[in-house]
Every structure is written in structure tokens, then in C-alpha cells.
Amino acid sequence: ARSQFLETFNAIKVNFEKVFKSFFENGEGTISLSEHEDPLEADIDIHVRTKGKRLQTLSLLSGGEKTLTAISLLFSIYLVKPSPFCILDEVDAPLDDINIGRFTQALKEFSNNTQFITVTHNKRTMEAASTMYGVTMEEEGVSKLVSVKFS
Amino acid sequence: ARSQFLETFNAIKVNFEKVFKSFFENGEGTISLSEHEDPLEADIDIHVRTKGKRLQTLSLLSGGEKTLTAISLLFSIYLVKPSPFCILDEVDAPLDDINIGRFTQALKEFSNNTQFITVTHNKRTMEAASTMYGVTMEEEGVSKLVSVKFS
Amino acid sequence: MYLSKIKIIGFKSFANKTELKFNPGLSCIIGPNGSGKSNIVDAIRWVLGEQRTTALRSDKMENVIFNGTRSRKPMGMAEVSMTIENTKDILKTEYRQVVITRRLYRSGESQYLINNVPVRLKDIIDIFMDTGLGSNSYSVIELKMVESILSENKAERRLLLEEAA
Amino acid sequence: MYLSKIKIIGFKSFANKTELKFNPGLSCIIGPNGSGKSNIVDAIRWVLGEQRTTALRSDKMENVIFNGTRSRKPMGMAEVSMTIENTKDILKTEYRQVVITRRLYRSGESQYLINNVPVRLKDIIDIFMDTGLGSNSYSVIELKMVESILSENKAERRLLLEEAA
Numbered sequence: 001a002r003s004q005f006l007e008t009f010n011a012i013k014v015n016f017e018k019v020f021k022s023f024f025e026n027g028e029g030t031i032s033l034s035e036h037e038d039p040l041e042a043d044i045d046i047h048v049r050t051k052g053k054r055l056q057t058l059s060l061l062s063g064g065e066k067t068l069t070a071i072s073l074l075f076s077i078y079l080v081k082p083s084p085f086c087i088l089d090e091v092d093a094p095l096d097d098i099n100i101g102r103f104t105q106a107l108k109e110f111s112n113n114t115q116f117i118t119v120t121h122n123k124r125t126m127e128a129a130s131t132m133y134g135v136t137m138e139e140e141g142v143s144k145l146v147s148v149k150f151s
Numbered sequence: 152a153r154s155q156f157l158e159t160f161n162a163i164k165v166n167f168e169k170v171f172k173s174f175f176e177n178g179e180g181t182i183s184l185s186e187h188e189d190p191l192e193a194d195i196d197i198h199v200r201t202k203g204k205r206l207q208t209l210s211l212l213s214g215g216e217k218t219l220t221a222i223s224l225l226f227s228i229y230l231v232k233p234s235p236f237c238i239l240d241e242v243d244a245p246l247d248d249i250n251i252g253r254f255t256q257a258l259k260e261f262s263n264n265t266q267f268i269t270v271t272h273n274k275r276t277m278e279a280a281s282t283m284y285g286v287t288m289e290e291e292g293v294s295k296l297v298s299v300k301f302s
Numbered sequence: 303m304y305l306s307k308i309k310i311i312g313f314k315s316f317a318n319k320t321e322l323k324f325n326p327g328l329s330c331i332i333g334p335n336g337s338g339k340s341n342i343v344d345a346i347r348w349v350l351g352e353q354r355t356t357a358l359r360s361d362k363m364e365n366v367i368f369n370g371t372r373s374r375k376p377m378g379m380a381e382v383s384m385t386i387e388n389t390k391d392i393l394k395t396e397y398r399q400v401v402i403t404r405r406l407y408r409s410g411e412s413q414y415l416i417n418n419v420p421v422r423l424k425d426i427i428d429i430f431m432d433t434g435l436g437s438n439s440y441s442v443i444e445l446k447m448v449e450s451i452l453s454e455n456k457a458e459r460r461l462l463l464e465e466a467a
Numbered sequence: 468m469y470l471s472k473i474k475i476i477g478f479k480s481f482a483n484k485t486e487l488k489f490n491p492g493l494s495c496i497i498g499p500n501g502s503g504k505s506n507i508v509d510a511i512r513w514v515l516g517e518q519r520t521t522a523l524r525s526d527k528m529e530n531v532i533f534n535g536t537r538s539r540k541p542m543g544m545a546e547v548s549m550t551i552e553n554t555k556d557i558l559k560t561e562y563r564q565v566v567i568t569r570r571l572y573r574s575g576e577s578q579y580l581i582n583n584v585p586v587r588l589k590d591i592i593d594i595f596m597d598t599g600l601g602s603n604s605y606s607v608i609e610l611k612m613v614e615s616i617l618s619e620n621k622a623e624r625r626l627l628l629e630e631a632a
């Protein structure tokens with residue numbers, strides 16, 4: 001179990017470095033296991049450096065940077081062990097236009113292995129989808145679906 | 152102190168009922184003090200009812216509905232005791248287009264008594280502002296201001 | 303493996319029978335605040351076996367049953383069915399297509415079915431073993447999780463990676 | 468009463484002296500993720516006397532001083548000045564215009580000034596007494612507060628209403 005965990009961890013780590021770089025142009029990020037006798041008990045540390053800064057405390061990151069860092073970790077896990085489907089509820093809300101573009105680009109690349117369903121208020125995220133459902137409440141308090149399918 | 156608190160509380164309550172209604176077309180909201188010997192120790196309960204439902208648990212409200220409920224309470228307090236200025240950091244992120252319209256409308260109405268400064272990624276919120284500053288990082292890691300003032 | 307259909311009736315604001323069909327690839331759900339989008343997300347968590355009422359924004363499980371409006375009475379049961387195409391034989395079953403159903407009655411009585419055969423909650427959890435699905439996994443992501451993934455308390459991160467390993 | 472100017476130098480990502488001028492009425496601040504918008508919000512909280520490092524996203528106060536990049540050294544001091552037009556005589560002072568300044572040196576030494584006269588933190592807090600300003604008030608609102616205002620734990624709401632009463 002220990003060696004399996006370490007093997008999985010290292011695969012996730014390699015992915016994290018790649019995915020993080022795709023979101024943060026001039027940044028670098030990695031993960032590491034904290035010092036511990038038993039790797040199965042160690043903490044997972046996240047280290048990031050954005051645009052020209054030296055190593056950064058996660059708490060000082062901006063709202064959008066935190067969201068992209070967390071999404072990078074989640075996508076890194078998917079690449080190792082694809083979740084067959086993944087629902088994302090308004091995770092794009094803190095992102096600016098450029099980052100929404102990078103986010104939807106990443107979704108398209110991973111959607112070969114993982115089926116993504118996003119809930120969003122953002123036009124660019126909508127444009128990236130191939131199927132779209134609208135939810136409304138014509139009758140008060142009762143949800144109704146309107147399909148706006150493209151394919 | 153007790154009668155002053157009750158007087159303030161009732162003024163806030165009257166405002167909350169009005170402001171809530173301006174955000175929730177078919178809804179009603181109010182606040183009340185929980186049962187307690189000393190009103191200064193009582194809890195403040197929030198009761199809301201949205202579109203045709205009966206009284207609702209706050210936790211069952213949607214992301215956008217929660218944001219508007221909290222904003223209604225904050226604006227109700229401002230109407231009683233205007234904070235001279237108020238900074239809103241991306242509170243519009245969970246709101247759909249129609250609610251962003253109602254939100255910016257409320258900001259314009261209150262901006263006679265309170266100076267509002269909003270941080271936003273949303274075009275409609277930007278359009279409502281009379282002064283706009285853009286922040287960028289031309290040199291890595293160093294913020295720089297670009298003024299996009301209108302008036 | 304992909305989710306091809308979700309059927310919702312009596313669950314939260316979905317008083318009327320509602321079906322969503324999906325293709326593999328990227329889909330999105332849009333609509334005004336309060337219209338029911340996150341309720342669909344809750345329905346997916348619930349049919350996968352979610353037992354934590356807080357993850358469903360409730361204090362009791364009964365709150366997921368449609369609770370009525372001024373013009374409609376509350377309903378007596380909530381039901382969600384999810385159809386999964388078992389294309390890569392990821393699910394632990396010989397079926398090509400698997401329909402998972404969960405029902406909850408106001409009485410508190412619960413039912414779980416796989417392809418219309420009554421099973422126990424445990425059987426639903428087992429079928430998703432090792433797939434990265436199942437309700438405690440990283441298949442449903444919302445903004446609140448961003449804070450917990452990055453927080454000082456590293457337990458959340460631990461759980462995520464353990465699911466994968 | 469309104470905020471007419473903010474001057475920031477050495478505070479978080481604002482290595483260069485930066486001035487924002489405001490009119491009464493509605494203003495907005497825009498820009499890409501990570502560009503420094505919330506840092507301006509933090510600067511406003513800080514100059515009003517915020518002492519809780521968590522409200523400034525730091526574990527120590529020293530973290531608000533510009534901490535350098537690959538091409539720039541860290542700075543030795545952070546300074547924020549806020550100019551307030553005391554139009555309705557709301558502030559407890561006879562001045563028509565009040566400039567509040569806060570400085571922090573890496574040594575840990577702090578300075579507070581009102582119209583360039585050194586004062587104590589207490590004097591800054593006093594000048595804002597009863598105005599609904601001051602760092603523990605409802606003048607800076609972010610999304611995290613929405614959850615706490617509506618949470619089961621009603622202490623947050625209590626605090627807000629007490630500020631007003």
C-alpha cells in the first residue's frame with residue numbers, strides 16, 4: 001500500500017507541475033510529502049510561485065489564483081485516475097476572462113477521459129460546451145428544463 | 152442602551168423587508184429577535200420566503216439567493232446608519248444577469264448616502280460605475296494602476 | 303464509462319418528472335439564481351449515496367423531498383435515477399448499462415435499486431469502488447472546496463489523494 | 468463624508484507609489500486575477516486599523532510589506548495613506564480634510580499619523596467611533612462574509628447590528 005501510494009503520489013506530482021504551468025504562465029507549482037516516518041501519514045504540501053515572485057504562502061494568493069491552484073490539483077488527480085464524470089458547480093466564478101479561456105481549454109483536453117458537466121453563469125464557459133441545458137422556474141417554486149442542445 | 156438597540160433594530164427590520172422585496176420579486180423576508188429576557192442577548196433570526204414557497208430554511212437557498220439575502224441585510228443597516236464608504240469585493244460573482252441589474256440599481260440608489268467602491272470581473276457592474284480603475288502587473292509581481300475614469 | 307441520463311422527480315425543486323440526457327464530452331447547465339441548477343448537482347450526489355445532509359444543504363434528509371409551494375402540495379417521495387454506460391467495464395458488473403435509483407419517502411423509508419432490482423446502499427457503494435466515484439470523492443466540485451483544499455488543515459487534501467491511490 | 472484619495476507604497480504588490488482618487492458615488496476596480504485589486508481592499512482595512520492578520524490573508528503582519536520578486540528586492544516599509552473629506556462633520560475632528568497614515572517597518576516598528584502628526588492606534592480608532600467605519604465594521608464586504616452572516620452561528624449578525632446601534 002505504501003509503495004502504491006508513493007507511485008500514485010509521484011504521478012500526481014508530475015501532472016501538477018504541468019497543469020499548474022498551463023494555468024500560470026510565469027509560475028511554477030509542485031507538491032511534496034512532509035517529513036514523516038510513514039508516507040501514508042505525511043501531510044501533502046503545496047508550493048507555488050507566481051509571476052516572478054519567490055515561493056509564496058498559499059494564503060497570500062488572490063481569489064482567482066487559489067481557485068486555479070485547487071483546480072490544478074484536482075485535474076492532476078484525474079489524469080492519474082480519471083473520475084468517469086465530474087460535476088463543476090460555478091468554479092469559474094472567481095476567474096477573469098483569460099483564465100476562463102485556459103480553464104475551458106483544459107476541460108476540452110481532459111474531456112476525452114472524463115465527462116465534465118459544468119454549472120455556470122459565464123458566457124465563455126457556455127460556449128465551450130457541446131450540450132447545454134437551461135433550468136428555469138416558470139411555475140413558481142418548480143424547476144423546469146429547457147434543452148439548448150448543440151450536438 | 153436597550154431601547155436604543157430595539158429602536159435601531161426595528162428601523163433595520165423595516166428596511167430589510169423593503170430591500171429584500173426589491174431583490175426578490177415574489178419573495179418576502181423579515182428579521183426578528185429570538186426569545187430572550189434581554190434583547191441585547193437575543194439572536195437575530197432571518198426569515199425568508201422566495202417565489203411561491205412557504206417559509207424557507209436559509210441553508211436550502213441557492214448561492215445567489217444567499218448572497219442577495221446577506222446584501223439586503225447589509226444595505227438595511229446602511230440605510231439606518233450609513234457607513235460613509237463601503238468596499239464590495241466581488242460580491243456579484245454568484246449573481247445572474249437580472250440580479251446584477253437589481254444589485255447595481257440598489258448601489259446607485261444608495262450612493263447618495265454611501266460611497267461604494269466595487270471590485271468586479273463583471274461588465275454590467277463596471278457599466279454602473281462613474282469612476283473605474285484598472286489594475287495590472289506589467290512588471291512581474293508589481294501592481295500598477297491604469298485609470299479608466301469617466302467623470 | 304459515462305453518465306448518459308439523469309431522471310429526477312420529487313427531489314428538491316423538481317416536482318415534475320425531469321430527464322437530462324448527456325453525451326460523453328463537455329456539457330453545461332445554466333439558468334437564473336435559484337432555478338434549480340445546484341439541486342441537480344445535489345441529486346447526482348444523492349443518488350451516488352451521499353448520506354451527509356450538510357453536503358445537501360439540509361439538516362435532515364427529509365428536506366430533499368419537494369416541500370410544496372403556495373399552489374402545490376408537498377410530495378411524499380423523492381426519486382433520482384442515474385443511467386451509466388459501462389463502456390470501459392469500469393463498474394464492477396457485467397451489465398453494459400447500469401441504472402442506479404434511490405428513493406426516499408416522507409416516512410423515512412429508503413429504497414435503492416440497481417437496474418430496478420432492490421439492493422442495499424452498500425451494493426451501490428461497492429459498484430463504484432475504485433472508480434473515483436461514490437459520494438465522498440472528487441467528482442463533484444464547488445467553490446467551497448477550493449478553500450478547504452488549500453487550507454492549513456491538510457486533511458482534505460489527504461482524503462482526495464487517498465481516493466486516487 | 469467620503470474617501471477622496473488612497474496612497475499605497477510598499478504594501479503587498481504595490482512596490483511603486485500608487486494613488487487612487489475617488490469621487491462620492493459609485494467607483495469600481497477591475498483587472499486580471501492576481502493583479503492587486505484585493506490588495507487595495509486590504510490596504511484600506513489596514514490603514515483603518517485592522518490588526519487581525521487573518522483578515523489580511525497573512526499569518527504575520529510583516530507579510531504585508533512588499534516581499535520582492537526575481538528582479539526586485541523586498542522593501543523595508545509599507546505605507547498607506549487615506550484622505551477623507553469630512554463634509555458632514557461626521558469624523559470627530561475639526562479638520563475639513565483628514566489624512567490617516569499607517570506605516571510598518573520590517574523591524575516591527577509601527578507608525579500612525581493623522582494629518583502628518585504622529586498619534587497612537589487608539590486615536591485612529593477613536594476618530595472613527597460611531598461612524599460605522601473602523602476595521603471591525605461592515606464597510607468592507609467580501610463573499611466569505613455572506614456565509615457567516617447567514618450561518619447557524621448567529622454571532623456575526625449580532626456584531627454587525629451592534630456596530631449600527
Ligand SMILES: Nc1ncnc2c1ncn2[C@@H]1O[C@H](COP(=O)(O)OP(=O)(O)OP(=O)(O)O)[C@@H](O)[C@H]1O
Pocket residue numbers: 141201204207211212213214215216245313314315316333334335336337338339340341342365366367368369370
Ligand atoms: N425540498 C425542496 N422543495 C422545494 N424547493 C426546494 C427544496 N429544497 C430546495 N428548494 C429550492 O431550490 C432553490 C435553490 O435551487 P438551487 O440551489 O438549485 O439554485 P441554483 O440554480 O443553483 O441557483 P444559483 O445560481 O443561485 O446557485 C431554492 O429557492 C429552494 O427554495
Ligand SMILES: Nc1ncnc2c1ncn2[C@@H]1O[C@H](COP(=O)(O)OP(=O)(O)OP(=O)(O)O)[C@@H](O)[C@H]1O
Pocket residue numbers: 050053056060061062063064065094292478479480481498499500501502503504505506507530531532533534535
Ligand atoms: N507582501 C507582498 N509582496 C508582494 N506581493 C504580494 C504580497 N502579498 C501578496 N502579494 C501578491 O499579490 C497577489 C494577489 O493580489 P490580489 O489578491 O490583490 O489579487 P486580485 O486582483 O484581487 O485577484 P483576483 O481577481 O484573483 O481576486 C498575489 O499574487 C500575491 O503574490
Ligand SMILES: [Mg+2]
Pocket residue numbers: 213214215339340341
Ligand atoms: Mg447554485
Ligand SMILES: [Mg+2]
Pocket residue numbers: 062063064504505506
Ligand atoms: Mg481578489
